[in-house]
Amino acid sequence: MAGICSELHNRLRNVLLECEQFESDRNLKTIFTNESLRPWRSSLPQADSLNSRVDYLIAFLVNxxxxxxxxxxxxxxxxxxxxxxxxxxxxxxxLKHLAAKLEYNLENNSITNSTPDNRSPEDNPIPENHPIKxxxxxxxxxxxxxxxxxxxxxxxxLNFCVSDVLALKEKLEAxxxxxxxxxxxxxxxxxxxPSRDNIEAELIRLCEMVxxxxxxxVHFACHGKLFxxxxxxxxxxxxxxxxxKTGLPLEEVKQHMRSSQARRLVLTLDACHMGVETGRDINDDPLFIHNAYDLAEGFALIAASTAQQKAQESKDKKFGVFTYYLLxxxxxxxxxxxxxxxxxxxxKTYVLDSLKRWSVENGGIIQEPTASIEGFGDIILVDYRNSQQ
Incomplete structure (x- = not known):
């Protein structure tokens, strides 16, 4: 069967070993929700190690x-x-260069398989000093x-933005x-x-530590506006x-996050469309969350509502409704x-379902979270596996 030469195989393999999408079968499978790869999603081979997952995928897709x-x-x-x-x-x-090189060589039938069919991926282990990030x-x-x-x-x-973050602080510290x-x-x-200068300075300081x-x-509970x-x-x-000059561009927040060494970045926004008494945006800016969502490539981002909706505060719950269900x-x-x-x-699923129920109970007010998690698989925010909970 057609294959790839040792040099190209090794170059591709080494780059894939550094990609967080190969940390689990589930993370890898999320990429195959894309229309171009969907035909192979259900038959994607499973693996119990990073090494195997990379090698199995290459062997599975190459032909x-x-x-x-x-x-x-x-x-x-x-x-x-x-x-x-x-x-x-x-x-x-x-990866962009490797894709071009793979396409050229495969189309010209000029490469050979570097891994015989009867060879297990485990026969080609990762070097101990390989810089897996x-x-x-x-x-x-x-x-x-x-x-x-x-x-x-x-x-x-606004009424409950501070209580939102104080409750989140207590929960997250626990x-x-x-x-x-x-x-x-x-x-x-x-x-x-929370002045603009303080927010930026404290965020930069934290990003330098991770x-x-x-x-x-990163979580913001405040007004939001498209300008x-x-x-x-x-x-x-x-x-x-x-x-x-005095507003804080969402793009700057994202840039500071990206400047950190952390490879898992999550941004949540309880700031969007304005209600007369309790909403969290200024004027009629239906594109605020739409733009925040579209510009969030490479981030796991969860926003409080869609572009056409309001992020509500609840006097009964004493929180923003989004943050209440997030907690x-x-x-x-x-x-x-x-x-x-x-x-x-x-x-995303829990908050969406909870907000749908809340909207029915509160006269049909609709608020649905939007999310972008491309590029990161499904990031674990809370892990109870080693706790007594």
């Missing part, structure tokens, strides 16, 4: 082609994987910002997160009072007259199948 376009499955996979990785990451360009999560960090009060009277006061929490119950002179195998969770096509977070000292989800209620850990997808 397969789509029946309609005749494109090679391995080329499609490598190309898609490169697109899921941020362009600033060296692996993006490496992704391992099980070492440390969990959280950066929380809650803003109820705004200097500019054009931005109405789950072994190290938490940095900024909110406006702190004094103006406190370095964690390590490659850590998880970084000149870009989503902005409204913080304590944001002024409507100088919005572009329940983190407490273990989102654990599907009693697996004793909670993932991003678990959170």
């Amino acid at each position: 397969k082609r789509r029946s309609d376009t005749k494109e090679n499955a391995l080329v499609l996979f490598v190309r898609l994987l490169s697109e899921l990785i941020d362009e600033a990451d060296n692996r993006h360009q490496q 992704n391992r099980p999560i070492k440390n969990r960090w959280a950066f929380l910002v809650g803003v109820n009060n705004y200097n500019d009277p054009n931005f109405g006061r 789950l072994n997160y190290t938490v940095v929490c900024l909110h406006d119950q702190l004094g103006h002179g406190n370095q964690r009072f 390590e490659p195998n850590d998880l970084l969770l 000149n096509g870009k989503p902005l977070l409204i913080v304590n000292n944001t002024r409507s007259q100088t919005l572009e 329940e989800a983190l407490s273990g209620k989102a654990d599907r199948g009693s697996k004793r850990f909670v993932t991003v997808d678990d959170i």
